[in-house]
Amino acid sequence: GAVVSQHPSWVICKSGTSVKIECRSLDFQATTMFWYRQFPKQSLMLMATSNEGSKATYEQGVEKDKFLINHASLTLSTLTVTSAHPEDSSFYICSGAWLADNNEQFFGPGTRLTVL
Amino acid sequence: QKEVEQNSGPLSVPEGAIASLNCTYSDRVSQSFFWYRQYSGKSPELIMSIYSNGDKEDGRFTAQLNKASQYVSLLIRDSQPSDSATYLCAVNKPQFNKFYFGSGTKLNVKP
Secondary structure, three states: OOOEEEEOOEEEEOOOOOEEEEEEEOOOOOOEEEEEEEOOOOOOEEEEEEEOOOOOEEOOOOOOOOEEEEEEEOOEEEEEEOOOOHHHOEEEEEEEEOOOOOOOEEEOOOEEEEEO | OOOEEEOOOOEEEEOOOOEEEEEEEOOOOOOEEEEEEEOOOOOOEEEEEEOOOEEEEEOOEEEEEEOOOOEEEEEEOOOOHHHOEEEEEEEEEHHHOEEEEOOOEEEEEEO
16 A cells, blocks of 8 residues: 655644644655544544645634644645644544545554643 | 444454454445554554445455445454454545544454
8 A cells, every 4th residue: 555654753742832743645646635633542533634735624623723734745744733732632643645546545654742 | 423333342253253343324425435454552554445336355354335235344354363453444425525434443353
């Protein structure tokens, strides 16, 4: 399958700071990238969908001004958690997909964010 | 009504047995169906995709799709302890450019 990388794999930050997470598709062009959040022992929660070159579409209840998403190229999307607070501590996972017959999406390894 | 429903489990099977995981979806326009495996603390890994009615086999895994009943299943033959994980069912509705995930079924394979 296709490979998606995320960086960093984990990050610890102080409350009030901003954190940027990068998501890269390494061997394919991801026309669409998805950002998910997963709390312990819970299912994946879709935060937003981004298409290259256009604004992200956020799910209900997700603050677009707090979770800034940029999908500047077909291989790179970034999620910036602004003014992070302890309740933002979670496992953030991106995935990439391309518009093709199979529409498969491939997940990055995830970023574990801890806000102190 | 949720887009995708799965029994949360846990489903416990002995090593070597067949594990059967089930999933139903609510929207008939769903076109593509996927099974992901997620180990604790890791991100999901695609293990099977299926697009047409019937069975699709890949090694020890068989996915079954029945669009009339809006039902997708995953069979794991000769289950191994390393198969112990949460299995996520997902469907894709391209017109919405979205994937919908079930909450996952936890599988325990006992040695």
